[in-house]
Amino acid sequence: MGTFKELILRIAEDKKTRLVLALDVSVSLDRTNRDKWNRLKQDLLSRALKILEATSDFLVAVKVNRHLVLPLGLYDLLPILIDEAKEDGLLLIMDAKLNDIGYSNWWIAHHYFNAGFDAIIANPFVGWKGGLDVVFEEAKKRKKGVLLLCYMSHPGAREGYGQYVIIDKNDQRVTRQYIIFAKRALEWSADGVIVGATAPEIISEVKSIVSNECLIFSPGIGAQGGDPRTALGAGADFLIVGRRIYMAQDPRKEAKRLYMEIAALC
Amino acid sequence: MGTFKELILRIAEDKKTRLVLALDVSVSLDRTNRDKWNRLKQDLLSRALKILEATSDFLVAVKVNRHLVLPLGLYDLLPILIDEAKEDGLLLIMDAKLNDIGYSNWWIAHHYFNAGFDAIIANPFVGWKGGLDVVFEEAKKRKKGVLLLCYMSHPGAREGYGQYVIIDKNDQRVTRQYIIFAKRALEWSADGVIVGATAPEIISEVKSIVSNECLIFSPGIGAQGGDPRTALGAGADFLIVGRRIYMAQDPRKEAKRLYMEIAALC
Numbered sequence: 289m290g291t292f293k294e295l296i297l298r299i300a301e302d303k304k305t306r307l308v309l310a311l312d313v314s315v316s317l318d319r320t321n322r323d324k325w326n327r328l329k330q331d332l333l334s335r336a337l338k339i340l341e342a343t344s345d346f347l348v349a350v351k352v353n354r355h356l357v358l359p360l361g362l363y364d365l366l367p368i369l370i371d372e373a374k375e376d377g378l379l380l381i382m383d384a385k386l387n388d389i390g391y392s393n394w395w396i397a398h399h400y401f402n403a404g405f406d407a408i409i410a411n412p413f414v415g416w417k418g419g420l421d422v423v424f425e426e427a428k429k430r431k432k433g434v435l436l437l438c439y440m441s442h443p444g445a446r447e448g449y450g451q452y453v454i455i456d457k458n459d460q461r462v463t464r465q466y467i468i469f470a471k472r473a474l475e476w477s478a479d480g481v482i483v484g485a486t487a488p489e490i491i492s493e494v495k496s497i498v499s500n501e502c503l504i505f506s507p508g509i510g511a512q513g514g515d516p517r518t519a520l521g522a523g524a525d526f527l528i529v530g531r532r533i534y535m536a537q538d539p540r541k542e543a544k545r546l547y548m549e550i551a552a553l554c
Numbered sequence: 555m556g557t558f559k560e561l562i563l564r565i566a567e568d569k570k571t572r573l574v575l576a577l578d579v580s581v582s583l584d585r586t587n588r589d590k591w592n593r594l595k596q597d598l599l600s601r602a603l604k605i606l607e608a609t610s611d612f613l614v615a616v617k618v619n620r621h622l623v624l625p626l627g628l629y630d631l632l633p634i635l636i637d638e639a640k641e642d643g644l645l646l647i648m649d650a651k652l653n654d655i656g657y658s659n660w661w662i663a664h665h666y667f668n669a670g671f672d673a674i675i676a677n678p679f680v681g682w683k684g685g686l687d688v689v690f691e692e693a694k695k696r697k698k699g700v701l702l703l704c705y706m707s708h709p710g711a712r713e714g715y716g717q718y719v720i721i722d723k724n725d726q727r728v729t730r731q732y733i734i735f736a737k738r739a740l741e742w743s744a745d746g747v748i749v750g751a752t753a754p755e756i757i758s759e760v761k762s763i764v765s766n767e768c769l770i771f772s773p774g775i776g777a778q779g780g781d782p783r784t785a786l787g788a789g790a791d792f793l794i795v796g797r798r799i800y801m802a803q804d805p806r807k808e809a810k811r812l813y814m815e816i817a818a819l820c
Contacts, residue, residue, distance in 0.1 A: 314661050317629050318668035325629055353658055358665040361627035363583050363591055385653050387677055389708040389778075391797075392619055392649075395580050399624040402584035411653055413679050415710025442655040444681025454718040454728060462720060512655075531657075 292407045292433025293479040293503060296379055296526070300348045306520070306550050307543065308381065309347050310507065310530030311336055311369075314355035332356075333365045337372055342540035343533060346547035349379035351528055352405075357382075362403050370404040379406045385437065386410035386423060394422040401426070407433030407479060412472045413448070424476055433479035438494055439466040441484030441508025466490055470497040480505050480525075485514025488522040495523030509546075511535075516546065520553050558673045558699025559745040559769060562645055562792070566614045572786070572816050573809065574647065575613050576773065576796030577602055577635075580621035598622075599631045603638055608806035609799060612813035615645040617794055618671075623648075628669050636670040645672045651703065652676035652689060660688040667692070673699030675748060678738045679714070690742055699745035704760055705732040707750025707774025732756055736763040746771050746791075751780025754788040761789030775812075777801075782812065786819050 290298070300306055315332040317325050336356060344350075350373050352366075360366040373380050382405040386393045397408050408427070410420055420434075427434045439449045449466050466483070470493075473481045480503035483491045495504060506524040508514035510532025519527060529546060536542035556564070566572055581598040583591050602622060610616075616639050618632075626632040639646050648671040652659050663674050674693070676686055686700075693700045705715045715732050732749070736759075739747045746769035749757045757770060764770070772790035774780035776798025785793060795812060802808035 312658065312661075314665075316664065316668065319633070319670055322633075329629070353654070354662045354665070355658065358623075358628045358662070361630050362624045363595070364627050364630050367585070367588075383654075383658075387651050387653050387679075388619070388649075389706060390710075391777075392578065392621065395578075396620045396624070398582065399580075399620070402582065404585055411677075411679075413653075413677075413714040414706070415708070415713030417710040417713075418708030419710035419713075421710075440655060440680070442681070442684030444656075444683040444685035444687075447681030447683075447685075448679040452720040452723055454720065457718055511657075 289431060291431060291479065292379070295406070296348055296503070299377065299379065300526070303348060304551055305346055305348050305547055306526050306554060307347050307547055308349045308351050308505065308526050308528045309340070309343055309533055309543070310351045310353065310383070310528050311339065311534065312353050312355040312530045313339065313534055315359050317359055329359055329365055332359055333368060336369055339534050339539050340369065340372055340376070343543035344373070344376040344378055346543040347378055348526065349381050351381040351383050353383040362399060367403065374404065380404060381407045381409065381435065383409045386420070387414040390418045390422040393420060394426060397423045397426055401430055401432050405432070407435055409435045409437065409482060412436045412469045416476065420476070435480040435482055435505060436469060436473045436476070436478045438469045438473065438481040439483045439487055439490045441486045441512050441514065445484065445487070466494065467497065470494045473502045474498055478502050482507065483524070484508040485519035485524065485527065486512055488518045491519060491522035491524050516549050517553055520550065555697060557697060557745065558645070561672070562614055562769070565643065565645065566792070569614060570817055571612055571614050571813050572792050572820060573613050573813055574615045574617050574771065574792050574794045575606070575609055575799060575809070576617045576619065576649070576794050577605060577800065578619050578621040578796045579605065579800055581625050583625055595625055595631055598625055599634060602635055605800050605805050606635065606638055606642070609809035610639070610642040610644055612809040613644055614792065615647055617647040617649050619649040628665060633669065640670065646670060647673045647675065647701065649675045652686070653680040656684045656688040659686060660692060663689045663692055667696055667698050671698070673701055673745060675701045675703065678702045678735045682742070686742070701746040701748055701771060702735060702739045702742070702744045704735045704739065704747040705749045705753055705756045707752045707778050707780065711750065711753070732760065733763065736760045739768045740764055744768050748773065749790070750774040751785035751790065751793065752778055754784045757785060757788035757790050782815050783819055786816065
C-alpha cells in the first residue's frame with residue numbers, strides 16, 4: 289500500500305479519470321421533528337448511495353463534508369457509504385478544513401481516519417507547532433493523506449488567501465498568502481493542495497511552486513463558475529465537482545460528460 | 555429572548571460566573587471494533603454527562619467540539635447531552651471553527667443551530683462574501699451567536715494570527731492579522747471573539763478595539779499554560795477551560811476552585 293498521493297495517481301491512471309465527487313447532499317433535521325429523524329436519515333443515505341453508485345465509474349475519489357457527516361453520523365450511517373465507496377475502489381477524502389489547536393486537530397483527524405477516510409483537508413493558516421504538526425505525524429504513521437487549503441473558490445477568499453503578507457519584518461518582503469501556503473505544503477510534505485478553479489491564474493502560480501511534489505485539487509467547477517478546461521490547463525491535477533453532478537437531473541450522465549471532457553483535455 | 559450576548563451576560567450575572575467548560579472528552583472507535591461501538595458511545599455519553607452535572611453550577615456555558623460530536627453523533631446521542639445542558643440553564647457553544655465556502659458554512663451552522671446550539675465559532679480568515687456572510691445572516695435570523703477566532707492559544711498561532719499583513723497595497727500600511735480580525739468582528743457584529751489566554755498582551759490589544767461591543771472568550775487556561783488572573787486582568791470576559799476540569803480527579807472541585815478564583819478577580 290502506497291501513500292495517498294501514489295494511490296490516487298494509480299487509480300487515476302487505471303480509470304483514466306481526474307474527477308472527485310463532492311457528495312454534499314444533506315437534509316434538515318431539528319429538535320421539533322425528532323420522530324422523523326430515522327426516516328430522514330435513511331432517505332438521505334439512500335440518496336447519497338444512489339448518486340455514488342451512479343457516478344463511481346467516472347470517479348477517482350469522493351470528498352465528504354459536514355453536510356453528510358452531521359446528519360448521517362460518522363459511526364452511525366456514514367460507515368455504510370464509506371464501505372460502498374471502498375467497494376467501488378474509490379478513495380475517501382474528508383473535507384474537515386482542520387484549523388484547530390493540535391490536541392483537537394489530532395482527535396478530529398483520528399476519528400476520520402479511524403472511520404476509513406484516506407485523506408483529510410486542513411487549513412495551513414493554523415500553523416505548524418501545536419497546530420498541524422500532530423496531524424501530519426498521525427497521517428504519516430497511518431499512510432493517510434493531508435491536503436492543504438491554498439486558495440478557496442469563493443469571492444471572500446481574496447480577504448484571507450489573497451491578502452498581502454510580510455514574511456520577514458526586517459526586510460519587509462511582501463508576498464501573497466497563498467504563496468506562503470503553497471510553500472508550506474512543500475515544506476510539510478503535504479500530498480496535495482486545494483486551489484479554487486475560479487482562480488486559474490493562482491493555480492498556475494501555485495503549480496510553479498509545488499511542481500509535481502503536491503497534487504493540485506480544484507473545487508468550484510459548475511455552480512461556482514469554474515471551468516474544467518481552464519483549471520486543468522492552468523495545472524490542476526484533479527477537479528472536485530459537487531452540485532453540478534449531484535443536483536443534475538441525471539448524475540451519471542453529468543459525471544460521464546465531465547469525465548469525457550476531462551479525458552479529452554488530459 | 556435576547557441575543558446570545560445578552561443571554562450569556564445575564565446568566566453570568568445571575569450565577570456570578572465567567573466560566574465556560576470545554577467538554578472535549580472523546581473515545582477511539584474504529585472499523586475493527588464495530589461490535590463495541592454502542593457500548594463505547596454510551597460510556598462516553600455517561601462520562602460527559604457526569605462531568606456536566608458535576609460542574610454545571612459553576613458554568614455559564616458549555617463548549618462542544620468535534621471530540622464529542624463525531625463519536626456521539628449530532629442527531630444520535632449528543633441530543634441527550636444538549637438537553638441536559640439546557641435543563642441546567644447553560645448555553646451551548648459549538649466550536650466548529652467554520653472556515654468553508656458559504657454554501658457549506660450555511661449547512662454546518664444550520665445543523666448545529668437545529669440541534670440546539672446557541673452560538674457557533676467561525677474563522678474570519680475565510681472572509682465575508684460567499685464565506686461567513688450567510689452564517690451571520692442565519693444566526694441573526696435565529697437569534698443565535700457567532701464568535702470569531704481572533705488569536706488562538708497554541709504556539710503556531712504566531713504563523714497565521716500573528717503575521718504582519720498589508721491592509722492597503724497602495725499605502726503599504728502594515729498591521730497584525732489579529733487586529734484585522736478584531737476589526738472584522740466589530741464590523742460584522744459578532745457576539746464575541748476568541749483570544750488565547752496564553753497571549754494576554756493580545757487580549758489587551760483586542761479589548762482596546764472591541765471594547766464592550768464583542769465579548770472576549772479566552773481558552774488555553776491550565777493544560778496550555780494560560781492563567782485566569784492574567785487573562786481576566788487583560789480584558790477577557792469569559793474563560794474557556796477544558797482539560798484542567800475534565801481531566802481532574804474531581805471535576806466539581808476543580809470547577810469550583812476556578813469559579814472562586816474568577817469570583818475573587820471580577
